[in-house]
Amino acid sequence: MGEDGAVTSAPQRPDGPTPATRLIATDLDGTLLRDDKSVSERTVAALAAAEEAGIAVFFVTGRPARWMGVVSDHVQGHGLAICANGAAVVDLHAIDRHATEGQAADRQPSGREFVQVRPLPRITALKVVEALRAAAPGTSFAVELTTGINYEPQYPPFFQDPGANVATAETLLHEATDDDSAPVLKVLAHHSELAPDEFLALARSVAGAYASITRSSPTSLLEISGPGVSKASTLALCCEERGISPAEVVAFGDMPNDVEMLGWAGTSYAMGNAHPDVIAAASGRTVANNEDGVALVIERILAERTARTEA
Structure with missing residues (x-):
């Protein structure tokens, strides 16, 4: 194991026999x-x-x-x-x-x-956005649809999508109803000051009852999915x-x-x-x-x- 805790030798086997892998x-x-x-x-x-x-x-x-x-x-x-x-x-x-x-x-x-x-229901996504705006001022959002991504003007620059709509999350999520619009796959929430794990813990405490909240980025970028997803x-x-x-x-x-x-x-x-x-x-x-x-x-x-x- 390296000084940073990383494994640098052969994999460590789980305890007990390994069943046939399918x-x-x-x-x-x-x-x-x-x-x-x-x-x-x-x-x-x-x-x-x-x-x-x-x-x-x-x-x-x-x-x-x-x-x-x-x-x-x-x-x-x-x-x-x-x-x-x-x-x-x-x-x-x-x-x-x-x-x-x-x-x-x-x-x-x-x-x-x-x-x-x-999908993440739009009404549920709006509840999460409202909760995070109140608990973590300065949070910016993006909305990932089956057709692509839309985002707020303050959201950090990334692979810009020429077809994206740029507006507040509330506007993006209110554009249409769930019955006649592209499904929302997830909402992304970014904060420029909070530490990643701190932001995740805060978000789960104030909005975890509405949606599944996690992160995969080394930055303070959260990924919000439908309940149980x-x-x-x-x-x-x-x-x-x-x-x-x-x-x-x-x-x-x-x-x-x-x-x-x-x-x-x-x-x-x-x-x-x-x-x-x-x-x-x-x-x-x-x-x-x-x-x-x-x-x-x-x-x-x-x-x-x-x-x-x-x-």
């Missing part, structure tokens, strides 16, 4: 992806080998569908991803198809490519549809938005670079994302499966 659920940023947002050749090979062995691979991320171009080239047979912290299940083959047709790989897919949407709850639904039990799932993550998923999965690994809450929730640890921690565990799972078959 599905691997992995976060992207800080987990599967390296810090430069690339997927290493070793990781690509490990993902392909897992699917060839009959193990499904699900990408489970806080990213919106329009930012899934980073892994669309590495989709194997399953082609599905859980995006926006569980608010959407997306067909990645459709994103890849758009890219081959000459469109940008990170283009926002149209509604028909969303396999499932678990999380990576874990949507992954559980997807697994139930496929007859896969939690004991047959191996999950990987590094930030607070992964905590519920790691606690739900039968076997779970915190990355060597993980947040302390993630380390506490996971049943094991692997090395950091820049050291191919996910690939290392997948390789071991496959090696053990081969050894059992040959025994």
Whole structure:
């Protein structure tokens, strides 16, 4: 273990025997992806080998569908991803198809490519915005829809969307009713002065009764989803549809938005670079994302499966 607490050697196995793995659920940023947002050749090979062995691979991320171009080239047979912290299940083959047709790989897919949407009701989102404005003055907001993102003028600059509407969150959320408008996947809340974990704790104390609130960014940026919506709850639904039990799932993550998923999965690994809450929730640890921690565990799972078959 390094001086900063990161794991620098082989993964630490969870206690007890590991059941047969049928599905691997992995976060992207800080987990599967390296810090430069690339997927290493070793990781690509490990993902392909897992699917060839009959193990499904699900990408489970806080990213919106329009930012899934980073892994669309590495989709194997399953082609599905859980995006926006569980608010959407997306067909990645459709994103890849758009890219081959000459469109940008990170283009926002149209509604028909969303396999499932678990929206944040606008009236609920407005309650959260009201609570955070009162409890944490200076908070700015963005609204992530199935069609793209809109944001307030004070919201920090990021990948600007030329089609975005810029207005107050109240205006953005009042533009239309839930019956005739694009679903809200999540609301983003940013504060320039509060520490990330302090902001998260405050938000949960004043608005946690209305919505699911988490974070995946190293900055004070919160992600607000519908009540009960999380990576874990949507992954559980997807697994139930496929007859896969939690004991047959191996999950990987590094930030607070992964905590519920790691606690739900039968076997779970915190990355060597993980947040302390993630380390506490996971049943094991692997090395950091820049050291191919996910690939290392997948390789071991496959090696053990081969050894059992040959025994």
